Amino acid sequence: MKTTENQLVVAVSSRALFDLESEHRLFEEKGIAAYRDYQESHKDDPLAPGVAFPFIKRLLKLNELFGEAEPFRVVVLSRNSPETGERFFSSCRHYNLPVKAGAFTSGQSTFPYIKSFDVSLFLSANRENVMYAIQQGLPGGWVIPSGKKAEEDNGDDNELRIAFDFDGVIMDTETQYTVFWDEQGRKYLNEEDFGRRIKGQTLLQIYEKHFADKPEAQLEISAELNVYEKKMSYEYIPGVEAFIADLRRNGAKIAVVTSSNEEKMANVYNAHPEFKGMVDRILTGEMFARSKPAPDCFLLGMEIFEATPENSYVFEDSFHGLQAGMTSGATVIGLATTNSREAITGKAHYIIDDFTGMTYEKMISLHK
Secondary structure (H helix, E strand, O other): OOOOOOOEEEEEOHHHHEOOHHHHHHHHHHOHHHHHHHHHHOOOOOOOEOOOHHHHHHHHHHHHHHOOOOOEEEEEEEOOOHHHHHHHHHHHHHOOOOOOOEEEOOOOOOOHHHHHOOOOEEEEOOHHHHHHHHHOOOOEEEOOOOOOOHHHOOOOOOOOEEEEOOEOOOEOOHHHHHHHHHHHHHHHHOOOOHHHHOOOOOHHHHHHHHOOOOHHHHHHHHHHHHHHHHHOOOOEOOOHHHHHHHHHHOOOEEEEEOOOOHHHHHHHHHHOOOHHHHOOEEEOHHHOOOOOOOOHHHHHHHHHOOOOHHHEEEEEOOHHHHHHHHHHOOEEEEEOOOOOHHHHOOOOOEEEOOOOOOOHHHHHOOOO
16 A cells, blocks of 8 residues: 655545535435435435546546656545445546545544645635634645536646746745845844745745744734835836736636735735736635645646646746746746746756746747
8 A cells, every 4th residue: 555655645525526515405404314315325326526526637647647656646534424435435436536545524523634644735615614724734725616517627628827926927026025034034033044045935834934932023024014015116027918918819827826915915906906907816825725835826726727737837936936836747937036047947947037038939839
């Protein structure tokens, strides 16, 4: 039996992988006995795919590229009954999904099993469950319906998906943040070069890792940061506006994937009201449990766009961001805006200075 030492283990709720809404209504209207009887009598009837089905199918398909290594493993964590578990695994066999392990807890919390299965990411269609998991320090991801029926999604489309980091990739802000965090490091931690160390981390993670025993410092830093971000200069990286416009003309789906929170992004929208309309989705730090260098943010972007690493590109500048992009399996193009070309050599598939002269055609010629 394989261990999880070299695997990315993703846990998914039964109601995210398969459509159990009608069964859930039966439970609410007629109770647990009627629900269990129904599941037992329909144990051989395959469940319809749910909102997480396309992502899980694509994720497990990636194992085919690695032979026996199988770097991706999926388990189910469900508060449903054992009868539902029997039908669940029967449905997995029906769709040729190699999901063979999990826990059906009959109403008890599933969170203890996250550590038992060494889970890297827990996916659920229930936002409250995900937020509770995150509050408990557990890795959670909210599965958002895409509007496309899962049973119609065969994963074979060729449309490209592009994920841009924000600071230092779309907007020239990284040097401003380095100045701010270097000052905080000197002021509260007596450390130099603190700004470089925390690049790519969310504010919450910075506090948890470096200021956990300094609650007053956290309040002071937050207040200073809010004022600082309102005064920051938000200037586009050269060429990025024209490049994004060219991507849109060629039908590419575009997401901004940033560790910044919504409060910070509100300052960006005030400075550039047009920005939201330039891209399809903006994913902020509140939407994923682990920040870069973990690949969670880019995997979430692929999930929302129903993408695979083969048709995804990541544009990044920081060391943590580049590592996250490479781990996600996408084609990674590094920008020498925050660090030099020499510093990021070997950390991306390709390196550019900025987006001057970059086009859709040039980008696809750089596929890994």
